[in-house]
Amino acid sequence: MSVDTSKCNYCGACVGSCPANCMFLDETRIVIDENSCIKCGFCIRVCPMGAISAEWFK
Amino acid sequence: MKYEYDVLVIGAGPGGSTAARYAARNNLKVLLIEKRPDIGSPVRCGEGISKSWLPEVEIEPQKQWISNEVEGARIFSPDEKNHIKLSASKAGNEVGYIIERDKFDKYLASLAAREGAEIWVKSPAISLIFENGKVVGAKVRKPEGVVDVYAKIIIGADGFESQVGRWAKINTLLNQRDIVSCIEYRMVGIDVNKDYTDFYLGSCAPGGYVWVFPKGKDEANVGIGVALNKLKEPGEVKKYLDDFIEKHPGLKKGKIIQLITGAVSTCYMPKTIVTDNVMLVGDAARLIDPITGGGVANACISGKLAGEAAAEAIKVKNTSKEFLYEKYEKKVREKFEKKNLRNWYAKEKLSELSDETLNKLVDAISSVELTSISVKSLLDAVQKKYPELVKEFEDLL
Numbered sequence: 001m002s003v004d005t006s007k008c009n010y011c012g013a014c015v016g017s018c019p020a021n022c023m024f025l026d027e028t029r030i031v032i033d034e035n036s037c038i039k040c041g042f043c044i045r046v047c048p049m050g051a052i053s054a055e056w057f058k
Numbered sequence: 059m060k061y062e063y064d065v066l067v068i069g070a071g072p073g074g075s076t077a078a079r080y081a082a083r084n085n086l087k088v089l090l091i092e093k094r095p096d097i098g099s100p101v102r103c104g105e106g107i108s109k110s111w112l113p114e115v116e117i118e119p120q121k122q123w124i125s126n127e128v129e130g131a132r133i134f135s136p137d138e139k140n141h142i143k144l145s146a147s148k149a150g151n152e153v154g155y156i157i158e159r160d161k162f163d164k165y166l167a168s169l170a171a172r173e174g175a176e177i178w179v180k181s182p183a184i185s186l187i188f189e190n191g192k193v194v195g196a197k198v199r200k201p202e203g204v205v206d207v208y209a210k211i212i213i214g215a216d217g218f219e220s221q222v223g224r225w226a227k228i229n230t231l232l233n234q235r236d237i238v239s240c241i242e243y244r245m246v247g248i249d250v251n252k253d254y255t256d257f258y259l260g261s262c263a264p265g266g267y268v269w270v271f272p273k274g275k276d277e278a279n280v281g282i283g284v285a286l287n288k289l290k291e292p293g294e295v296k297k298y299l300d301d302f303i304e305k306h307p308g309l310k311k312g313k314i315i316q317l318i319t320g321a322v323s324t325c326y327m328p329k330t331i332v333t334d335n336v337m338l339v340g341d342a343a344r345l346i347d348p349i350t351g352g353g354v355a356n357a358c359i360s361g362k363l364a365g366e367a368a369a370e371a372i373k374v375k376n377t378s379k380e381f382l383y384e385k386y387e388k389k390v391r392e393k394f395e396k397k398n399l400r401n402w403y404a405k406e407k408l409s410e411l412s413d414e415t416l417n418k419l420v421d422a423i424s425s426v427e428l429t430s431i432s433v434k435s436l437l438d439a440v441q442k443k444y445p446e447l448v449k450e451f452e453d454l455l
Contacts, residue, residue, distance in 0.1 A: 011102055012219030013321035017237050017286065021224050026182070042234065046286050048241040048319035050293020057292075 001037065003030045007051035014043035014052060059205045063089045065368050066196060066209035067175075068183045068222050070097045073340025073357030074215030075166035076115055080365025081213075082173035086372060089207060090167070090175050091198055093182030098163030102320035104242060104281050106255050106271045107354050108154045108431070115358040117169075123161040125273045128154045129253045130431055135420035136260030136413035142423045144431040145254075153431055154255065156271050156279070166358075186212070186225045192334045193226050211368045211377055212336050215361065218321055220342035226333050230344050234287040235406070236325035238266050238351060239295045242281025244316035249308030250278045260416050262302050264288035265409040266351070270309075280309060283322065283351055285409060324348040326402040327395050332382040337364045345394055349401040349408070349433055356394060363389050396454060401433055403451035411447075419444060 008030060015023045015030070022036035023043060044052045067078045070092035078090040094100075106128075112119065130145025130153055146153050171177055180201055187195040187206060195208035214222025223230045250272045258268040265285025272278045282299040289295060303309045323344045331343040339345075340357030347356065367386035371377045411419070422443045428435050437455055441448045448455060 009317070009319045010100075011319040011321070012217070013239055013319060015219035015221075016217075016321055016323070017232065019231050024221070025219050042237070042286065044292050045289045045294070046237060046239045046321055047292060048239050048295045048321075050291075050296065053292065 001032050001034060001052065001054040003032070004051045004053070007049040009049055009051075011048070013046050013048060017042045017046045059203075061089070061205060061207045063087045063176075063207065063209045064372050065089070065211045065213060065365075066091070066207050067213045067215055068196065069093075069215035069217055069342070070167050070177065070179075071163060071215060071217055071340065071357065072166055072354050073342070073361040074213065075163065075170045076358045076361030077213045077215060077339055077365040077368075078170035078175040079166070079173050080362050081368045082170060082175040082365075084366065084369030086369055088170075088175040089178065089209070090170055091178045091181045091183060091207075092167075093180070095180040096160075097167045097179060098160035101159045101316075101318055103159045103318070103354070104269055104271050104279050104351075105157050105159050105273075106154060106269070106279075107157055107352070110153075111355040111359065115362050117166070117358070119155065120165055123158045123165055124155050125158050126156040126252060128156065128255050128272065130154075131255045131257060132251075133257045133259065133420065135417045136258075136262065137417050138258070139417070140421045140424045142420055142428070142436070143254075144428050144436070146431070156255070156273050183216075183222065186222070193336050210335065210372055213364050213368065214336060214338040214342045215340055215357075217341045218323060220338070222336070223338050223342055226336045228328070228330060228333055228336070228338060230328050230331075230338070230342070232323050232325055232344070235265070235285055235409075236323055236348070236402075237286040238283040238322050238324055239286060239289060240266075240281060240283040240320050240322060240351075241296050241299050242279050242318040243299070243303075243314040244273070244277070244318070245280050245309065245312040245314055246277045248276055248278060248280075248312035250276065258302070259408070259420070260413045263298060268299070268302050276312075281318070285324070288409075322346050322351045322353065324351065324402070324405055326399045327391065330383075330387065331390065332379050332387045334379045335377045337367065337382055337386050339364045343390070345390070345398070347401055347433075348398055349405045359393065360390050400437070400451055400454035403454065404433065404437060404448070407447055407450070419447075
């Protein structure tokens, strides 16, 4: 998974939506724990800026 | 380095600052921490609030954070041929404010500070500290380094992306249908009715709505929320908003001076919002009104209740989850549980309706005189015209 920092607004929409609790919003950084990710795609679809992508999505 | 407080409040939004204010007023040693360097910024809010609840939490309206006063709200049908007007019974009796949230949040933090709360900015909590399975503090990353903060009570006021609840094993996970993705532009040079907050329903914003909250004569927050279960593609919510603006010449001619994103929860109350030594308030406790998406009032009210409960708990040296349930959660439930459940049902029903049905519904309700500006009065009017729409939750009306 990757976060496009030119699009990311650091709003935390992805972090609060993550059902696996594998995302963390630092002050200006989204940290993703890929090992706990369950590939649900919530973060990718909820991101208002479309900043998150993953090879497995779609 | 080790710090000790009676109460540690994590997050200096409206809920956290209000909790800190009331805890400090009761002579507790309070620390309020905020991860951002600048309290209230970046703004993540439509900035529309009603006036009615401000006295309950002793907030005196201040010029510094009011950008406009509104008389009421207008709810437009998908075809925009009709609208429902919710307004004050007397002209000139403004019912709501469009605020400057960054200034509002700073003002609330200043009230907490004046009651004696200590405040650290640019200081995120990075984990909780446990002893014998119970939360006793948090590790906080100050600019100078990571420190241990111990407290008898920890209040999680860390908003939609709350970590405190998760770390403390309070389940506040959300279903897709109860997550709304939001984006908003602050626009200038647009046509806007300065006296009303406007809402647009239907397929322009599936599972949510478009809002236009006037900040001045040619300026407004133009935003949208779309339910996550209606979103398929990355970045789709922005396309919905851009499409809406494209179709409205009065908006299209404007310029965007600010971009805001975020998400809100639109669920009914979680099973619990406390555990031993821990209380959650505001968005972290999922207290947002499920149909309006408004969270500021509920955050402040729950913050006050949590601050006062902390004082009682520390006075009698009982910070168990049972005691916090009795002194805090029970009061929150009395205030919000039924209302949020009713509005959750209403939201679910609303999101199922076709544009055609919504056009008919708005047309039918627009002729009804609505004197009270509330979801309740609106639902009562719907019940009179279309009882079948509210049958599922008529006992909550």
